[in-house]
Amino acid sequence: MFTIYGRPNSSNVRKVLWLCAEIGQTDYQRIDCGRGFESCDTPEYAELNPNKLVPTFVDGDLVIWESNAILRYLAAKYGEDSIYPGDLATRAMVDQWMEWQTTTSNVGIRDLFFGLIVKDPSATGEDTLSKAHAQATQAMTLLDAQLAKTGAFVTGENFTIADCALGIFVNRWFSLPIDRPDLSALATYYDRLKSRKAFEETVIAGGP
Numbered sequence: 001m002f003t004i005y006g007r008p009n010s011s012n013v014r015k016v017l018w019l020c021a022e023i024g025q026t027d028y029q030r031i032d033c034g035r036g037f038e039s040c041d042t043p044e045y046a047e048l049n050p051n052k053l054v055p056t057f058v059d060g061d062l063v064i065w066e067s068n069a070i071l072r073y074l075a076a077k078y079g080e081d082s083i084y085p086g087d088l089a090t091r092a093m094v095d096q097w098m099e100w101q102t103t104t105s106n107v108g109i110r111d112l113f114f115g116l117i118v119k120d121p122s123a124t125g126e127d128t129l130s131k132a133h134a135q136a137t138q139a140m141t142l143l144d145a146q147l148a149k150t151g152a153f154v155t156g157e158n159f160t161i162a163d164c165a166l167g168i169f170v171n172r173w174f175s176l177p178i179d180r181p182d183l184s185a186l187a188t189y190y191d192r193l194k195s196r197k198a199f200e201e202t203v204i205a206g207g208p
């Protein structure tokens with residue numbers, strides 16, 4: 001049995017919980033920690049994850065931090081081939097969108113979340129919010145164009161771990177109190193995700 005450290009309202013923890021539900025891995029232990037819960041700023045936790053962030057995944061002697069690395073491990077170990085394809089070209093597309101999530105699409109939506117929901121004083125300024133909104137809009141417009149091409153999911157007809165990485169932030173985009181341009185492929189995609197029980201129970205239930 002593996003262990004997931006992290007609060008269930010964290011976006012990066014929810015990615016992992018969502019994938020576990022998708023691939024039928026429900027026999028695990030989850031330990032609440034992070035903002036609003038037990039602090040991660042302890043020597044014991046830093047031994048596991050020197051970033052003192054969540055999630056951290058422990059499977060016997062194996063310890064993984066970085067949510068997308070955890071997704072890859074779980075999908076490769078327990079998932080069907082389609083969720084993290086063995087075919088290298090198809091896999092590269094999944095990896096590409098996961099990298100884009102971490103490095104690019106996350107930035108504006110994260111800053112909006114900190115300004116509007118967490119109300120972190122460093123993120124509530126008008127300029128900061130407006131820059132974050134522009135970044136988030138640009139990223140979601142790009143994703144909308146991709147979805148208009150692929151149809152069902154981020155990389156094509158099959159649900160993959162790129163959807164776990166990005167779907168969390170699509171939920172946040174549609175849940176934040178912000179103006180949103182009409183992005184119809186993205187809205188259809190969000191409806192498609194909401195029809196999945198695993199998404200409903202692990203992502204929607206956790207709020208924005």
Ligand SMILES: N[C@@H](CCC(=O)N[C@@H](CS)C(=O)NCC(=O)O)C(=O)O
Nearest residue numbers: 010011012034035053054055066067
């Ligand atoms: N790149 C890391 C980011 C991890 C991260 O920023 N986690 C946030 C929650 S989403 C966190 O630990 N925040 C501080 C806390 O909850 O104590 C990942 O994908 O795992």
